[in-house]
Amino acid sequence: MTEKLDNFIKRWARISRLEQTAAVLGWDMETFMPEEGVKPRSEQIALLSEISHQWLVAPETRCLIEEAENESSDADYFSDSASMLRVARRLYEQKVKLPEGLVSRIAGTTALANSIWIDARKKSDFSLFAPVLEEIVGLCREEADLLGYQAHPYDALLDLHEPGLTTAQVEELFDKMKEELLPLVREIAGRTVQSEPDFLTGKFDIAGQEAFGLKVLHDMQYDFRRGRQDRSAHPFTTSFTPYDVRITTRFDENDLFSALFSTIHEGGHALYDQGLPVELVDTPLCQPISLGVHESQSRLWENIIGRSRGFWSHYLPVLKKFFPGRLDRVNLEDFYRAANRVRPGFIRVESDELTYNLHIFIRFEIEKQLIDGTLAVKDIPGEWDGKYRDYLGISPPNDALGSLQDIHWAHGSIGYFPTYTIGNLMAAQLYSAAVHDIPSIPSDIEAGNMATMLSWLRKNVHRHGSRYTCTELVREITGGEIQIKPFIEYLAVKFRDIYR
């Protein structure tokens, strides 16, 4: 009875396995590949991407999807068959609209832009980056037009990263957040001390940092039979299948927090990928929902858990044992406060929970204007600086600390930034729903037991794979929409308590 569906599943598995292979090549490139391997490696990856793209957009794929759709036309909307065909059709429709010429122009331009951005940032001169960024904006606009949209061209780009979410929804959420967040940031930032506490200065040996990070990963129930941690220039998580999900980190002898929180962050991503439904491996459903949902997992673990008082009430004594004599006189409150220092700054990736989203608002607002043509590329630095003054009350002293902050635009990733904030909002909603269902979670964490937290995520998020969209998942769990309230309340309570 399911012959057509089986045919579709077989073809999709082949496409998936090619993508998994490309991911293995990518992981190797970032971790162990010898330096001269880079050129052949790019050619290998390009070839695999080409084949998997061709297989995906081939008429045969469309035909298999259609036949399977007809066969299972009476299946429930959220059934395995209907869901996997829905996800597959969405991806197919998306990719088939983009001609090979455009895809390769984007690949070529962004490859070039990457090194131009590096150079421009080194020289702190936005004007060096502007011409290629103008090209990229043009290509993204072209992409948006081909993909199609109802209200705003930015919708099409956003949909690539966060299926189903619209620019209007993001605007509404962000506007409401601003109303609450800007006064809160002003209130808290006025009370904080800018300098780093003494106990964090000096060196923390890397073997100790690594061992402690591994201990936390173990406690988070990251499954080392299905994963491993290595080092790379920038921390990342990569998943081939739920059976093989790897994370990386980097260590800084002078910074105890950097590797630690990045390990918890990547661990959160990895738990999601390891928890995807293995019985659906190689189908369209054995995938994360979106970047936003992925980020909700990493931030829930990194921030809501990893920067909580409860977490450190258990782990500070453990940490002290990993650095004998080094942290003896530190008390929980000082450590907790240090892990939650609020500092309006220029660098998004180093920002705290409270100010983080302000960086995102700025990028989103600029991106949107770039795409609908209301802002010229050359005017970005002025716009950027103005917004930093308005939202964060600080003025970037140069382009390197200003409009050249993030590499994302050089990669053509316009429409990506909002997913970070969506992730923050969802993390708070999910955590609040989890504690509602399992009230012992906070005390479990205080006892170093993170299994209850994970079990809730497994059951309510991970095992669904990509059956739901982000909004459908939130509805399924909370009965409502993505909301700012749980997140804002979480921030207000936490930071007013710390900086009272």
Added chain:
Amino acid sequence: MTEKLDNFIKRWARISRLEQTAAVLGWDMETFMPEEGVKPRSEQIALLSEISHQWLVAPETRCLIEEAENESSDADYFSDSASMLRVARRLYEQKVKLPEGLVSRIAGTTALANSIWIDARKKSDFSLFAPVLEEIVGLCREEADLLGYQAHPYDALLDLHEPGLTTAQVEELFDKMKEELLPLVREIAGRTVQSEPDFLTGKFDIAGQEAFGLKVLHDMQYDFRRGRQDRSAHPFTTSFTPYDVRITTRFDENDLFSALFSTIHEGGHALYDQGLPVELVDTPLCQPISLGVHESQSRLWENIIGRSRGFWSHYLPVLKKFFPGRLDRVNLEDFYRAANRVRPGFIRVESDELTYNLHIFIRFEIEKQLIDGTLAVKDIPGEWDGKYRDYLGISPPNDALGSLQDIHWAHGSIGYFPTYTIGNLMAAQLYSAAVHDIPSIPSDIEAGNMATMLSWLRKNVHRHGSRYTCTELVREITGGEIQIKPFIEYLAVKFRDIYR
């Protein structure tokens, strides 16, 4: 003028890159892959092998080869174009003859045979392995018939590993070797002491072993910008392109020599792969000639250099520094003798230079009879034991130390063993030619300078890629055929000197 050749080269590059990718997946599987990754990994590798096989045997490939052949029909036999088309056609003709059904039956049976062999060996019971080996012999015979041969079905299988070499040639070489080797082994074995010297007993810390091995690799000019060394259950070398050639080793705290000589051995393989002509990367010529030639490189470095008195006159003092206090009282002669201990034994991979080839003769003779049907699988143990008595004067006490010694047959690798001996013969011939051309090589090695040796190999072997066959290469270098004399003389002089 070379449009057709360019078309051929472009297609071949795509096939090569898929094979490189499969090799990366294989390397990862043996080194870093988490344990649960094995099933999806096999599926990824199977898919890549399927695609690259399909691309190779597609009519389009044949057509591109033919058109390019016509275009460059007046090119010299050893020119780039003629050579790459010759190699490509040989591979194409070989693969196109094997129907997909047979290929997948071989894959399925050998996958099964692998675990059956492990179990049979553990239980030391050949009869458990016999049924599946019978199937494998049948499949190899079928393969030989499809590939075609002139004199002996074994020719077809041998040709897969050592292009152009025939069973008759191997027989002639091996018969001559036996005449010289058997008396020499008897003469030397009678004079040697079986016990391990005291200074090798006890533990050698692994960090020291690793650091010394890396030092030797550096001195051999193994290029770490184009490679790396990791650990795996069995040491191996894998090459994606000359830009990325990786080796592995394993360490045994109780055995100083195991990792050391395996590192030099794999280093020899890797120098060959790193020295292949990069200007021909992704073409059929940027490949090693054959298993035999590959083995000539590893054995030249491991045995002729790595087990020479000259090498240790330089490296023993260095080694002592890596193990402070551990080897202080060892003199060069004792160490050199320990590195060249002669012990007729049951285990090929642990055997010395003098007896090694006797193990190969036995396997070759049995394989040949299996393939032409003059020996039944069930009679292997009797035949095996008889030959060990005849050639080595020892009698395997059980199947595990007898006919279940090697895993090769379980992998379907019949026709592979002779290449080990061909490698030994060639190593001696090449070394002798090198010293003729550059008389300073032995004294350079004594001074810890291996650059002259490598430069000769680069120029005379590596840079040719697969332009020549094994016999053509030997002819090019020595003006004659593969000969046993340089090897036998090398052994006689060396071991009579040690065991005088």
